[in-house]
Amino acid sequence: MPRIILLGPPGAGKGTQAAQLAEAYGIPKISTGDLLRAAVQAQTPLGLEAKSYMDRGDLVPDAVVIGLIEEQLQSNAASSGWILDGFPRNVPQAENLSVLLDKLDQSCDRAILLDVPDDEIVQRMLLRGRADDREDVIRNRLVVYRQQTEPLIAYYSESTGLKTVNGNQTPDTVFAELKSAVE
Ligand code: AMP
Numbered sequence: 001m002p003r004i005i006l007l008g009p010p011g012a013g014k015g016t017q018a019a020q021l022a023e024a025y026g027i028p029k030i031s032t033g034d035l036l037r038a039a040v041q042a043q044t045p046l047g048l049e050a051k052s053y054m055d056r057g058d059l060v061p062d063a064v065v066i067g068l069i070e071e072q073l074q075s076n077a078a079s080s081g082w083i084l085d086g087f088p089r090n091v092p093q094a095e096n097l098s099v100l101l102d103k104l105d106q107s108c109d110r111a112i113l114l115d116v117p118d119d120e121i122v123q124r125m126l127l128r129g130r131a132d133d134r135e136d137v138i139r140n141r142l143v144v145y146r147q148q149t150e151p152l153i154a155y156y157s158e159s160t161g162l163k164t165v166n167g168n169q170t171p172d173t174v175f176a177e178l179k180s181a182v183e
Helices: 014-025 032-041 045-056 062-073 091-103 118-128 135-149 151-158 171-182
Strands: 003-007 029-031 082-085 110-115 162-166
Touching: 003 014, 003 151, 014 029, 014 082, 014 171, 029 032, 029 062, 032 045, 032 062, 032 082, 045 062, 045 135, 062 082, 062 091, 091 151, 110 151, 110 171, 118 135, 135 151, 151 162, 162 171
Parallel strands: 003 082, 003 110, 029 082, 110 162
Antiparallel strands: none
């Protein structure tokens, strides 16, 4: 079963597509955004720490998300495959992931970039209406993406190998192209 990293700007549809891929391959979708939102909801200490960063559209400190990922990857459910959605978000997170996978005697099969133009992203996120989908916060999340996450495109092109799928198509077409990028 595959081990997949799904990269892409906020609002590209990673969450929806990752959920469908997870179902199709019978693997867990591991989303740091979902895990953080659940922690905020439950008002755990971790959630309380993360909330102010999320409200501004900034990245939550690396140690927090790396801890979450470590816990998830060590679980039985993730022993034979997984899809990461929203992690890693910067080069230090990617380097930590690589060390963690070595420790678990695993490796990532494929990194896939789900790409969507900026204008389209803002439109989609405004429609979604999540707490951090206000226009100023969206703009900041895009800046953070360009500055911190985009360098991962080069990072994974040189290591795991990266395939790009155009996310600006119907959801069914995107899903079909993602599946062929996995296989
Ligand atoms: P997402 O659902 O992936 O769009 O994430 C929502 C928010 O959670 C982001 O804007 C960040 O504040 C935080 N977040 C999610 N994943 C990460 C990550 N890997 N590193 C740092 N912050 C993250």
